[in-house]
Amino acid sequence: MSAYDYDLFVLGAGSGGVRASRVAASHGAKVGICEESRVGGTCVIRGCIPKKLMVYGAHFKDEFENASAYGWNVESVTFDWSTLISNRDKEIDRLNQLYIGLLHDAGVDLFSSHGSIRDAHTVQMNDGTQVRTQNILIATGGVPSLPKIPGIENAVTSNEVFHLRSLPKQIVIVGGGYIACEFASIFNGLGANVVQLYRGSMILRGFDKDIQKFVYQEMIKKGVEIRLNCEVSKIQNSNDHLNVALTNDNTITTDVVLYATGRKPNTANLGLELAGIHLNDRGAVIVDEWSRSSVQSVYAVGDVTDRINLTPVALNEGLCFAETTYGNCPRRMDHINVASAVFSDPTVGSVGMTEDWARKEFGNIDVYLSTFRPLKHTMTGRDEKTMMKIVVARQSQRVVGVHMAGADAAEIIQGIAIAVKMGATKAEFDATIGIHPTAAEEFVTMRKKCSD
Ligand code: NDP
Numbered sequence: 001m002s003a004y005d006y007d008l009f010v011l012g013a014g015s016g017g018v019r020a021s022r023v024a025a026s027h028g029a030k031v032g033i034c035e036e037s038r039v040g041g042t043c044v045i046r047g048c049i050p051k052k053l054m055v056y057g058a059h060f061k062d063e064f065e066n067a068s069a070y071g072w073n074v075e076s077v078t079f080d081w082s083t084l085i086s087n088r089d090k091e092i093d094r095l096n097q098l099y100i101g102l103l104h105d106a107g108v109d110l111f112s113s114h115g116s117i118r119d120a121h122t123v124q125m126n127d128g129t130q131v132r133t134q135n136i137l138i139a140t141g142g143v144p145s146l147p148k149i150p151g152i153e154n155a156v157t158s159n160e161v162f163h164l165r166s167l168p169k170q171i172v173i174v175g176g177g178y179i180a181c182e183f184a185s186i187f188n189g190l191g192a193n194v195v196q197l198y199r200g201s202m203i204l205r206g207f208d209k210d211i212q213k214f215v216y217q218e219m220i221k222k223g224v225e226i227r228l229n230c231e232v233s234k235i236q237n238s239n240d241h242l243n244v245a246l247t248n249d250n251t252i253t254t255d256v257v258l259y260a261t262g263r264k265p266n267t268a269n270l271g272l273e274l275a276g277i278h279l280n281d282r283g284a285v286i287v288d289e290w291s292r293s294s295v296q297s298v299y300a301v302g303d304v305t306d307r308i309n310l311t312p313v314a315l316n317e318g319l320c321f322a323e324t325t326y327g328n329c330p331r332r333m334d335h336i337n338v339a340s341a342v343f344s345d346p347t348v349g350s351v352g353m354t355e356d357w358a359r360k361e362f363g364n365i366d367v368y369l370s371t372f373r374p375l376k377h378t379m380t381g382r383d384e385k386t387m388m389k390i391v392v393a394r395q396s397q398r399v400v401g402v403h404m405a406g407a408d409a410a411e412i413i414q415g416i417a418i419a420v421k422m423g424a425t426k427a428e429f430d431a432t433i434g435i436h437p438t439a440a441e442e443f444v445t446m447r448k449k450c451s452d
Pocket residue numbers: 146147174175176177178179180182198199200204205260261262263308309310340341342343
């Protein structure tokens with residue numbers, strides 16, 4: 001008989017934890033998992049999925065406006081916040097139940113509790129129950145990170161913004177990254193006045209510079225007021241509104257302030273230091289290429305390790321861990337050429353190196369850039385453009401980066417990412433026949449290099 005209650009005990013039933021549990025169980029491991037919130041984690045409950053449903057909701061505004069050019073008479077269009085929210089929440093409830101069902105069907109024991117690590121083989125629940133386990137997997141994700149400015153308690157984060165009682169007339173969004181740009185576009189699309197404040201000189205730091213500038217300009221065209229080089233000094237609650245004081249002495253009066261200033265690994269109150277698990281200076285669990293921590297029997301996957309903080313990465317890290325440890329099939333997560341998307345309006349899709357990064361890496365590169373008005377808007381007259389960019393290492397002619405901003409960018413880049421991952425050359429892109437008429441065909445017909 002085993003000295004342990006479980007072969008594997010997982011902390012956190014989000015994307016990485018659930019995937020690892022199910023795969024480990026499918027290989028015959030006895031698995032337990034604990035979750036203090038709702039099964040599904042950030043992605044399903046308060047992240048990617050509810051956000052994307054709201055993105056769909058926000059896009060209808062433009063579509064109603066476009067419709068008349070195509071002969072549709074769309075009169076008296078109105079928007080009802082509570083319908084969107086309640087339908088969205090029904091879908092989240094469905095997914096939450098689905099995830100619980102998946103764990104149940106896989107034979108994984110679910111504990112609805114916070115869990116903390118007592119030692120290398122022991123996890124304790126809130127009620128004091130202790131389980132003994134051969135291995136532990138930390139998959140507790142991340143939490144919003146807020147600067148300590150006066151009145152910050154008056155701001156909401158991406159956790160609470162999903163539960164606003166009504167659509168704000170005016171919202172101030174602080175940050176220039178994924179979440180800030182996505183919610184700026186969502187609220188703008190739904191009809192709120194949006195002011196986005198970014199402390200740096202250009203939003204979407206880390207993305208290709210042409211894409212950054214393009215998204216900035218397109219978001220402004222769509223009605224988002226973006227203030228660059230702008231910092232908040234305090235937020236004051238004044239009865240029915242908030243006053244946001246800026247360091248340049250200006251004040252903005254608003255209904256809601258959303259802080260989207262990054263996320264940090266969720267490693268507090270897990271007993272990690274006590275158990276000798278090493279964290280880095282951002283509080284992330286330090287792991288090796290097999291997702292193993294400094295303690296032999298303890299592993300970690302997903303945002304809690306602060307490698308690439310994206311759901312599909314957490315899923316794959318969880319899969320690799322479980323296949324390696326329980327499936328007798330060693331697999332390491334490859335973090336190179338992971339595509340990502342920002343569901344702002346316009347949407348950004350991106351894989352591989354930016355122009356600046358490639359130039360630093362290879363010296364000589366070729367850049368192909370195209371900006372055009374999508375066919376759809378030749379009829380609507382809407383001043384909306386799409387940008388596509390290919391970055392090629394000159395000597396090898398390998399395509400090392402592909403970037404797009406515009407309608408369907410995320411869908412298109414997912415396919416392109418396969419070619420980039422396979423090491424396709426520019427000649428192979430060129431030899432691919434386009435699908436006409438699409439925006440995507442531009443990626444296989446771009447021939448003119450930008451000058452150095
Ligand atoms: P990001 O790291 O993308 O952006 C954080 C932003 O906040 C940056 O613009 C940063 O500025 C700014 N910032 C940081 N600290 C401060 C501060 N003290 N005062 C003012 N501004 C500040 O984080 P997000 O919160 O947008 O998202 C967190 C992570 O979640 C993302 O990095 C991504 O990994 C993931 N995510 C992915 C999504 C997707 O795949 N579509 C969607 C949403 C989230 P600066 O640039 O100067 O550092």
